[in-house]
Amino acid sequence: MTTDVMLTADTVGQRRENLYFALRNPKVLIGLTIVVGLALLGVIGPFFLSATPNEYIGPKSEAPSADHWLGTTYFGQDVFTQFVHGLRSSYLVGSLGGLIAFVIGMSVGFTAGYRGGLVDEFLNMLTNVVLVLPALAVLIVISSYLEVRGVISQAVIIGLFSWPWVARAVRAQTFTLRNRDYVDLAKLTGKRPGQIIMREIMPNMASYLLMSVILLFGGAILFAAMLDFIGMGPSNSVSLGSMMQQAMAWSSLHLGLWWWFVPPGAAITLIVGGLYITNVGLDEVFNPKLREK
Amino acid sequence: MLELEKVWKSYRVGSLGSKKLTAVRDVSFSIAPGEVLSVVGESGSGKTTVGKMVLQLISVSKGAIRLDGEDITKTGKRGLKEYYRNVQGVFQDPFSSYNPIFRADRVLEMVKESYFPRVKRSEWDSKVEDSLQSVGLEAGAVLGKYPHQLSGGQLQRMLIARALLLDIKVLVADEIISMLDASTRIDVLNLLGSLKERGLAVLFVTHDLSLANYISERVIIMRHGAIVETGATGKVFGDPRHPYSRNLLASVPQLHTKWSENPIPVVELEPDGDRSRPPAPLTKVDERHWVASVG
Numbered sequence: 001m002t003t004d005v006m007l008t009a010d011t012v013g014q015r016r017e018n019l020y021f022a023l024r025n026p027k028v029l030i031g032l033t034i035v036v037g038l039a040l041l042g043v044i045g046p047f048f049l050s051a052t053p054n055e056y057i058g059p060k061s062e063a064p065s066a067d068h069w070l071g072t073t074y075f076g077q078d079v080f081t082q083f084v085h086g087l088r089s090s091y092l093v094g095s096l097g098g099l100i101a102f103v104i105g106m107s108v109g110f111t112a113g114y115r116g117g118l119v120d121e122f123l124n125m126l127t128n129v130v131l132v133l134p135a136l137a138v139l140i141v142i143s144s145y146l147e148v149r150g151v152i153s154q155a156v157i158i159g160l161f162s163w164p165w166v167a168r169a170v171r172a173q174t175f176t177l178r179n180r181d182y183v184d185l186a187k188l189t190g191k192r193p194g195q196i197i198m199r200e201i202m203p204n205m206a207s208y209l210l211m212s213v214i215l216l217f218g219g220a221i222l223f224a225a226m227l228d229f230i231g232m233g234p235s236n237s238v239s240l241g242s243m244m245q246q247a248m249a250w251s252s253l254h255l256g257l258w259w260w261f262v263p264p265g266a267a268i269t270l271i272v273g274g275l276y277i278t279n280v281g282l283d284e285v286f287n288p289k290l291r292e293k
Numbered sequence: 294m295l296e297l298e299k300v301w302k303s304y305r306v307g308s309l310g311s312k313k314l315t316a317v318r319d320v321s322f323s324i325a326p327g328e329v330l331s332v333v334g335e336s337g338s339g340k341t342t343v344g345k346m347v348l349q350l351i352s353v354s355k356g357a358i359r360l361d362g363e364d365i366t367k368t369g370k371r372g373l374k375e376y377y378r379n380v381q382g383v384f385q386d387p388f389s390s391y392n393p394i395f396r397a398d399r400v401l402e403m404v405k406e407s408y409f410p411r412v413k414r415s416e417w418d419s420k421v422e423d424s425l426q427s428v429g430l431e432a433g434a435v436l437g438k439y440p441h442q443l444s445g446g447q448l449q450r451m452l453i454a455r456a457l458l459l460d461i462k463v464l465v466a467d468e469i470i471s472m473l474d475a476s477t478r479i480d481v482l483n484l485l486g487s488l489k490e491r492g493l494a495v496l497f498v499t500h501d502l503s504l505a506n507y508i509s510e511r512v513i514i515m516r517h518g519a520i521v522e523t524g525a526t527g528k529v530f531g532d533p534r535h536p537y538s539r540n541l542l543a544s545v546p547q548l549h550t551k552w553s554e555n556p557i558p559v560v561e562l563e564p565d566g567d568r569s570r571p572p573a574p575l576t577k578v579d580e581r582h583w584v585a586s587v588g
């Protein structure tokens with residue numbers, strides 16, 4: 001146990017330096033503020049609001065007011081309540097879908113890259129098959145077969161389809177790293193492949209892995225919103241995408257109910273944009289050549 | 294003590310392993326305690342492959358590698374870990390031997406973690422200090438530093454110190470000084486000499502004949518994956534019999550001759566043939582001197 005602590009302590013110096021630059025990087029700061037701010041609203045908000053966002057509670061099509069911060073829908077539902085619940089489910093889809101894709105992508109990438117040979121050829125084939133599958137078409141087919149479409153099942157499906165690019169990149173990097181002499185040296189110390197991957201190879205890709213997680217998270221949110229928008233969203237709850245879909249279906253644009261579709265649209269754009277800015281900033285942090293003076 | 298018997302290695306290359314490349318052919322030799330055995334030969338002759346097979350970093354295709362009579366190509370993971378208590382390696386590129394994001398002394402710490410988990414910290418620290426001292430390093434100057442803060446010579450010595458923590462019997466040293474400057478080279482070479490005095494066997498892979506001559510009792514000359522000449526260093530370098538060995542020795546530039554005065558004559562050699570066939574057998578030409586017959 002103590003040796004483990006010692007070994008991880010070695011990297012602390014560099015991690016701290018990266019953290020220092022990360023927190024001083026304006027892009028990272030702006031991006032994180034947006035993403036974390038909206039996340040807090042989505043996580044905490046629902047506790048103060050109605051648990052049934054689809055309930056008809058007020059006058060129809062009312063503009064924002066002190067009672068209804070973001071107005072009401074065509075049917076008299078509170079837009080702010082829907083918005084906050086929608087945020088929550090978007091973050092849930094993003095985290096769960098992103099996490100599933102990340103775990104699969106890493107496992108496939110590390111196994112293929114480290115083992116090489118036939119294992120690699122097989123996994124590479126699998127990766128390419130999933131990569132060229134028309135994911136959207138498959139998702140639509142699967143989604144329409146599910147009896148109850150929930151946020152979780154949507155996240156799982158998205159996760160199962162968005163890992164290939166992570167696997168490819170991880171595999172490529174593992175391929176070069178596994179030939180370093182320090183990997184051989186770890187073998188000569190009797191270390192097992194799992195330990196070598198986790199402790200020799202993975203730490204060298206930490207920045208890359210962090211950035212992949214962020215991109216997967218954003219990708220999953222966007223993908224979910226797209227599915228929701230074409231009516232393949234969760235049938236038992238609200239999401240940002242399904243709000244927009246409802247708004248469009250009841251021609252809120254023509255009726256001038258801007259408060260119905262602008263907030264969810266803006267939130268999706270802000271989250272994905274914020275993640276993107278964070279990533280660009282992190283790239284500068286990890287890649288000192290990009291750091292401005 | 295360490296013995297290779299008719300060891301072959303072929304790599305599968307091409308998509309789905311369609312082609313075969315034989316890198317080592319029918320190599321047999323043994324090393325005794327307190328002996329340095331040099332392996333020399335042109336680039337691609339299979340020297341590194343032999344070293345890595347001895348370290349079991351790559352599997353052998355055919356043949357046996359025995360340590361004190363036990364064939365280690367057949368032991369499982371457990372046996373291999375025990376084997377590494379006795380046999381260790383140091384590689385060519387000191388900067389690739391250290392994980393750049395960790396401190397350099399982590400290589401020593403990993404030895405403790407794997408082999409001495411129950412040794413007390415203070416006891417271990419003094420053991421580390423001793424072994425660093427025996428390779429001519431001062432603990433204070435190298436501990437706690439990152440690899441890029443140390444010189445190539447310091448890094449290579451620290452790897453030797455790491456091996457010594459394990460009370461090894463055999464050290465595989467693959468071109469360990471080819472990336473060091475001339476004066477550091479001699480220091481590390483002399484260090485190997487003193488380890489030899491202490492009874493360590495060293496498999497010294499190099500393409501520098503003068504280094505091989507300086508340090509080793511016996512030498513193996515390899516070409517196209519097979520041994521072409523072997524024996525006592527004085528015999529092989531003093532009286533090379535195989536045309537390839539002669540070329541090799543003739544091509545060592547002398548300090549006092551210039552190309553313009555005396556261009557080095559090179560004899561035509563037979564080209565690389567079918568590598569899956571057994572190589573030409575070695576015949577004894579003198580006491581402690583064997584040469585492959587030339588076809």
Ligand SMILES: Nc1ncnc2c1ncn2[C@@H]1O[C@H](COP(=O)(O)OP(=O)(O)OP(=O)(O)O)[C@@H](O)[C@H]1O
Binds near residue numbers: 334
């Ligand atoms: N992983 C591998 N896959 C396929 N072929 C390989 C592999 N490793 C080595 N080889 C081939 O095996 C042969 C012997 O390589 P090896 O590295 O043992 O040569 P070497 O004598 O150490 O050369 P050098 O002096 O350049 O280090 C070469 O032809 C090389 O191309």
Ligand SMILES: [Mg+2]
Binds near residue numbers: 340341342
């Ligand atoms: Mg080599």
